[in-house]
Amino acid sequence: MRGGAGPGRATGTGARGRDGRGGAMMRFMLLFSRQGKLRLQKWCVAAGERERRKMVRELMQVVLARKPKMCSFLEWRDLKVVYKRYASLYFCCAIEGPDNELLTLELIHRYVELLDKYFGSVCELDIIFNFEKAYFILDEFLMGGEIQDTSKKSVLKAIEQADLLQEEDESPRSVLEEMGLA
């Protein structure tokens, strides 16, 4: 899997970035639709805007070309890509070589669960219309490419707390105000 052993070195396995075995992190996460529309992007390392767009385009092409029964992992550039499709959406994480592929798959699943819990049976439209919420939920869960809290309860609690604060904020606003008629 990863990790050169002891004093020896890696064998001829694929593209492993293996310095920093201990601190492998996620580089970025993308959500995109089957039609190749990007719905969410989370970058955990600095990259220029142009470089990002290029990477997104390239990676979407690679992933969308894959067939259903194929393996969820692939090597791409010097990274490992872990992806999973949920209905019309692809969730796709680029991780560093030594990182744990299976757990990244479950990280994706945990995120989907959180979205599902929050929106109530989440669909692509929820993420389009409430994109900022999708980002907030991800932020509660992931930070700097590392998982912050794996407990579904604590993440949801944090988000609900925030919503509560929000409703307090919003309550005085009337419907007319909302529509800009007041």
Added chain:
Amino acid sequence: MPAVSKGDGMRGLAVFISDIRNCKSKEAEIKRINKELANIRSKFKGDKALDGYSKKKYVCKLLFIFLLGHDIDFGHMEAVNLLSSNRYTEKQIGYLFISVLVNSNSELIRLINNAIKNDLASRNPIFMGLALHCIANVGSREMAEAFAGEIPKILVAGDTMDSVKQSAALCLLRLYRTSPDLVPMGDWTSRVVHLLNDQHLGVVTAATSLITTLAQKNPEEFKTSVSLAVSRLSRIVTSASTDLQDYTYYFVPAPWLSVKLLRLLQCYPPPEDPAVRGRLTECLETILNKAQEPPKSKKVQHSNAKNAVLFEAISLIIHHDSEPNLLVRACNQLGQFLQHRETNLRYLALESMCTLASSEFSHEAVKTHIETVINALKTERDVSVRQRAVDLLYAMCDRSNAQQIVAEMLNYLETADYSIREEIVLKVAILAEKYAVDYTWYVDTILNLIRIAGDYVSEEVWYRVIQIVINRDDVQGYAAKTVFEALQAPACHENLVKVGGYILGEFGNLIAGDPRSSPLIQFNLLHSKFHLCSVPTRALLLSTYIKFVNLFPEIKTTIQDVLRSDSQLKNADVELQQRAVEYLRLSTIASTDILATVLEEMPPFPERESSILAKLKKKKGPSTVTDLEEIKKERSSDMNGSAEPTPVNASNVSTPSPSADLLGLGAVPLTNSAPAPSSSGSLLVDVFSDSSSVAAPLAPGSEDNFASSSDLASSEVVSEEPADAVHDADELIHKFICKNNGVLFENQLLQIGLKSEFRQNLGRMFIFYGNKTSTQFLNFTPTVICSDELQSSLNLQTKPVDPIVDGGAQVQQVVNIECISDFMDAPILNIQFRYGGTLQNLSVKLPITLNKFFQPTEMSSQDFFQRWKQLSSPKQEVQNIFKAKHPMDTEITKAKIIGFGSALLEEVDPNPANFVGAGIIHTKTIQIGCLLRLEPNLQAQCSVLFQMYRLTLRTSKEAVSQRLCELLSEQF
């Protein structure tokens, strides 16, 4: 529009998004966006102050537009204003906008930092969380400068809320990754380690990530984390599936934390304390046992999480590489996964087994799965899985199974995906060469390779087969016969024509006795392919023809006729035309003796690292491909060594295998070596002074191979002349690697002497220029030249010298040297002067090399090996195996290592024949610790003609390891 709109509905935003979605074309979308941008701009510029809600809404719209892929050039200020809002949602949107859109050099950064500072000080955990997230998301150096001091305090303060602690730990980790120099280690570090004991599992999870990264760079400071991590892991592994409540994921207790703890342990060698070690072994055994238990849930999430922990545990077992029992169990477990119905598991098992294959303890166990892996190669439907199978076959290959594996790979190559063909070709070529016991098998394999996948056979591969055939006289006849047969095929790949042309040109005579392959038949066969080939191949064939003239005088006229034909003599391609003209002339004028000298059989090639291996390394990145044999040998040393596992073996070079010979690690095979081609070259120049053409025999693999022949000839002439040429200065430099004083250069006019001294990153060099003639040198100007690259790492100051140097006099020049950072090249000393009316110009390299800034470090055996282990990443290590140039003398070797600048550590290496050194390279910017080990191969003295050394350098910087290894290798 969907009904879902939880929390605050920003209605205007939803309408806008809806509009965009309804746009039928890209143009319509852009139009709608521009309209919206204009609207927002006017709102922001308007007289009426916007309330927080509207600001939030517009900022959110801008964000949406940006995320659609459009550029946004305003709104930043409004977003920054939102940061100081007291309303949570406004603040949140502000932070989101900043995180996504503000780049680090924005002028706003001061304002943003201010807002963050306020929120961090607010003691409101939610605001603190937002601020920390923003720091981590932007993660710039400026952020690190502003907050790297503050965050550790938040992290370890007693009254910080758990959720804030988690954010603080990960935020600090992010800053440490971007700017480690800005995160000061201090009192807080020991308190962070104790977070591993925290009640709150979320805090432990976040802290473990931080500690792991810190421990990699500062293993000493975080050593105590090992026992804490083991006990935490042990508690998790033995807990019932419900104990950890919400941290249990599909019946797997805290999988994320378990994996992180296992990864933290991979920063360290096996624990020394037997109790801790025992407990860890128990944990690992429990994890392996659990893999055999029936699943607690049918959900894939359950098995994924469970197996994630299992794979990480196996990683740790491989990393420790010290418990044969665990290694074999791991291998058996992976063996089960090889046949699992889940593609993902098969993929990971193949990948993980690759590393197991390199452990001495499990190599044999891995080999038992060969049939399954071969089957995977044939049946897997996903190319990335097949790729892993190829990797594993390559990793498990040794002498016992090489023939089978190579055959299977060749088989697979016929149908392999185009994307991985070249890599397979390289791998087959390497394995065939490495494990060739029988060279006929090797030749067959490579020719098969060309037949099956000729397009993917790179030049390195066919150069290599020719090099080997030339160097092994026992295979030459067979090779000639085989290529002759292969060329009979009506459509053969051009690479085969190249190999065939070259080999028949050299060794066609060995099969010419057989009437079925008489000289004329050989020639006609080759020439029948000529017109279908590209220019370089035709050029090569022309060279073959002139060699035939020498080998087979009886077909000289046939060949001359061909050369004389218009299609050759008047060929539009200059190279071909020139060859035809010159070869024709050569065949007409030269006597048989001269021809025989010029076209003598190629001398054996100097052995060096296989160019194919180099290519594979280049293709896959230097850190990923290493010599398997080497690793296996290293492992065997561990087993034979003492309880303290020694990093590299002492005796590993002592078992030279025939495979090593081929890869250039062993001795040059014995061949009837011909005189150096250069002599024939200069002879030729004498004979044909008018045309100054045809140079030495054309060698495959050399750059000059197809270069125009006049270039070759002219280079012969130039070499006589000292002026305008940099003297093969590496030679000169090598004299000064281990000493500081001596004569750098001397010719009939001038002598250059050196005296130098170095301390830490500074040095001073005195250069003495001696005029050996009785005439004055005028305009004497020595200049020290640094390449652009070198200038940034080396600061040299010189004073000009007197432009007149009297006959017999000596002048002195001082160079002050400051090393800023590590460097590769040496500066060049260029000297110009007038002597008797002619301008003299010469350049030599100045021996200012990286090792001059070495300070020796004494250390105990234990310290040495601990550091050695810490520098175990492949990038930190560079190794070179080379032939001794001088007789092996222990005392001289010791003196050289000390002269090189490192300390010579006695009684450190378990093998007293080895030499071990340590030191620190001082540069102005960094200090680089270096460890070195030199292993003479004593046994080789009797078994092989040549004595070998193996030199290993480990430093924290790849380039430094590389450079020091190069420099020192030249000394023995």
